[in-house]
Amino acid sequence: MIAVLWRLSALCGAQGGRALLLRTSVVRPAHISAFLQDQPTPEWCGVQHIHLSPSHHSGSKAASLHCTSERVVSVLLLGLLPATYLNPCSAMDYSLAATLTLHGHWGLGQVKSAKAGLLGLSALTFAGLYYFNYHDVGICKAVAMLWKL
Amino acid sequence: MAAFLLRHVSRHCLRNHFSPQLCVRNWSLPMAMSICHRGTGIALSAGVSLFGMSALLLPGNFESYLELVKSLCLGPALIHTAKFALVFPLMYHTWNGIRHLMWDLGKGLKIPQLYQSGVVVLVLTVLSSLGLAAM
Numbered sequence: 001m002i003a004v005l006w007r008l009s010a011l012c013g014a015q016g017g018r019a020l021l022l023r024t025s026v027v028r029p030a031h032i033s034a035f036l037q038d039q040p041t042p043e044w045c046g047v048q049h050i051h052l053s054p055s056h057h058s059g060s061k062a063a064s065l066h067c068t069s070e071r072v073v074s075v076l077l078l079g080l081l082p083a084t085y086l087n088p089c090s091a092m093d094y095s096l097a098a099t100l101t102l103h104g105h106w107g108l109g110q111v112k113s114a115k116a117g118l119l120g121l122s123a124l125t126f127a128g129l130y131y132f133n134y135h136d137v138g139i140c141k142a143v144a145m146l147w148k149l
Numbered sequence: 150m151a152a153f154l155l156r157h158v159s160r161h162c163l164r165n166h167f168s169p170q171l172c173v174r175n176w177s178l179p180m181a182m183s184i185c186h187r188g189t190g191i192a193l194s195a196g197v198s199l200f201g202m203s204a205l206l207l208p209g210n211f212e213s214y215l216e217l218v219k220s221l222c223l224g225p226a227l228i229h230t231a232k233f234a235l236v237f238p239l240m241y242h243t244w245n246g247i248r249h250l251m252w253d254l255g256k257g258l259k260i261p262q263l264y265q266s267g268v269v270v271l272v273l274t275v276l277s278s279l280g281l282a283a284m
Binding site: 045071074075078081100101104107108110111114121122124125126127128129131132135136137142145146147149 | 190193194197200202210212215218219228232243246247250253284
């Protein structure tokens with residue numbers, strides 16, 4: 001049981017793990033062993049315990065780095081939310097613009113059907129937020145003003 | 150109880166569904182919450198993108214648009230409802246996001262824990278949304 005949980009926790013760090021939870025009709029312990037038959041996807045945030053051929057290594061290292069970076073940005077964004085409330089300023093505006101756009105870009109990248117024109121959309125969004133911060137009141141002030149309505 | 154309700158909902162599934170996952174016989178809370186996490190993520194991204202592009206493309210500044218909304222003289226009930234509608238997907242995505250990060254640390258992956266943490270996320274979402282909408 002512990003071995004199953006260990007494998008599941010390693011898998012859940014990967015994209016495949018996410019898809020596991022989506023595809024499951026009824027999540028029952030008996031079915032977990034069936035899922036472990038699946039090949040793990042290259043994206044892997046945890047330690048790799050499976051032997052890979054040399055040609056796979058560089059690709060999976062990049063995927064692993066991407067996966068970890070996604071989590072780091074998520075935690076950063078999580079921390080920014082109360083920080084911008086407690087200390088609204090220009091630096092917070094720009095940090096929020098960058099982190100929000102990056103998190104959204106990587107998040108939408110996970111939704112396979114949303115790939116077309118994603119880079120363009122994200123770039124445009126970031127440009128728009130940057131413009132808003134520079135020429136207009138900025139994100140923090142805008143939310144404050146909106147909430148005072 | 151929640152699983153029982155969800156199972157009944159799936160009976161009325163459309164024939165021409167756009168995703169086979171939605172017509173699966175037995176929905177589970179973790180599955181539904183996972184779909185909602187994606188849904189709220191997409192909706193929030195769309196909102197942020199719309200905001201960014203409006204800043205670039207629409208004339209006038211932010212204050213002028215706020216004045217426009219103020220001039221509509223919407224009642225406080227409608228304003229509170231709108232605030233709640235804005236903040237609810239954000240709170241759901243945030244709390245469920247924390248739950249995802251916990252999974253990435255290998256915590257709370259047992260099946261009963263999945264359901265417990267799911268309910269906690271839903272309760273926190275409602276409470277925090279109400280709280281923020283009231284501010």
